[in-house]
Amino acid sequence: MPRRLVKADGSITDQRNDVALAGLNHKLGYRGTVNTLLNFGEGKFPVNGQAGAVGYLIGQQGEGLKCMFTLMNEARIGVGLGATMLGYAGYEASLTYAKERPQGRHVATGGKDHSAPQIPIIEHTDVKRMLLMQKAVVEGGLALGLLCSQLVDDELTGSAEQGENARLLLELLTPIAKSWPSEWAQEANSQAIQILGGYGYTRDFPVEQYWRDNRLNMIHEGTHGIQGLDLLGRKVVMNGGKALSVLAERISQTIQKAGHVPGLAEHGTALAQALQKVGAATKAAWSTGVPEEALANATPYLQAFGHTVLAWIWLELALAAKAAQAEGTWDKRPEGPGFLQGKLAAADYFFAYELPKIDAWLGVVSRRDLTCAKAQADWF
Ligand SMILES: Cc1cc2nc3c(=O)[nH]c(=O)nc-3n(C[C@H](O)[C@H](O)[C@H](O)COP(=O)(O)OP(=O)(O)OC[C@H]3O[C@@H](n4cnc5c(N)ncnc54)[C@H](O)[C@@H]3O)c2cc1C
Secondary structure (H helix, E strand, O other), rough: OEEEEEEOOEEEEEOOOOOOEEEEEEOOOOOOOOOOEEEOOOOOOOOOOOOOOOOOOOOOOOHHHHHHHHHHHHHHHHHHHHHHHHHHHHHHHHHHHHOOOEEOOOOOOOOOOOOOOOOEEHHHHHHHHHHHHHHHHHHHHHHHHHHHHHHHHHHHHOOOHHHHHHHHHHHHHHHHHHHHHHHHHHHHHHHHHHHHHHHHHHHHOOOOHHHHHHHHHHEEEEEEEHHHHHHHHHOOHHHHHHHHHHHHHHHHHHHHHHOOOOOOHHHHHHHHHHHHHHHHHHHHHHHOHHHHHHHHHHHHHHHHHHHHHHHEEEEEEOOOOOOOHHHHOOHHHHOHHHHHHHHHHHHHHHHHHHHHHHHHHHHHHHOOOOHHHOOOHOOO
């Protein structure tokens, strides 16, 4: 529905269509892009003397939504990567700050000795916790985005079987690639603000902007709630659960590899348990076959599924780090040995602090908890 009418040969005329700019939207973030409200067919620019905007059919009638999804699936991976990059920017800004800001003293060595020099806040355990959280989210989110981008290529260029497996995995992973970084990279941005303390809340530093910008990503290109419904209502059950089986097979291969690596076998066991719990919760959710019950907790399911996928990604990253350590040549690289130790610490963080959260999320899914579903509008 263009601003100016179009001739049969596709050329644009000078005649205005009945599309009017109602005004600009004044947004929380993403202020570098203009966002407008358009009114269609309200008679501001009558066409042939009548109110009503003229639309042109492109392609077949009734096929528009399907066409839109050819764009949308890749766009959703892009949204996830965008969320990750905002998270990354916040991580780097807060890391730089944490290395420079002197405040307080070590708890262990005379925390109250005022004659002792202050330490940079990166030395405080709680600040390291916030940095590890951000690192786990943004580096894990980046790996997830790259994996999905590779699957898009595999779907187009692989053998028939590779292409089909890539397609199935993408169907399942796209809601995660979109929603997981949208939620957790924004939380990472919140942690970046926290590391900067009072300065984090000011406009003198960029972290408040990253947080505001990132808040969009749970809303556009399919809201968080819609991603959950898509995952539990459609993706995990389609073709008799085929896509879920393909993913489980890939995750099991990683678990097997980890079983032989000292320091990672435990993570492999935790991931195997998480995978089993996701499978059991999926079955329990659908055990009565009543969509209102199955889907009552689709968002907690999305969160648990996402954390399980990210645990898999982190186990893969940890395996790669261990392999690079074993090669013994890494120390000569400019990144230094700390690079690999950092990867392993982020993996440990994810398994210790993040993965256990799935129990609460899957609990309401498995019980088909109807607390939210049953709440009536007049109770609020
Ligand atoms: C900055 C910005 C840029 C945008 N750019 C574009 C653009 O370029 N092109 C474009 O087409 N759109 C664009 N959008 C629109 C965006 O895609 C929509 O805002 C988004 O899809 C949500 O739709 P809605 O705003 O109508 O919310 P609603 O659909 O009203 O949703 C409101 C809330 O209700 C929940 N909800 C709604 N239906 C259900 C349901 N069935 N079950 C459970 N929960 C539900 C949602 O999850 C959400 O939490 C943009 C939005 C913003 C903010």
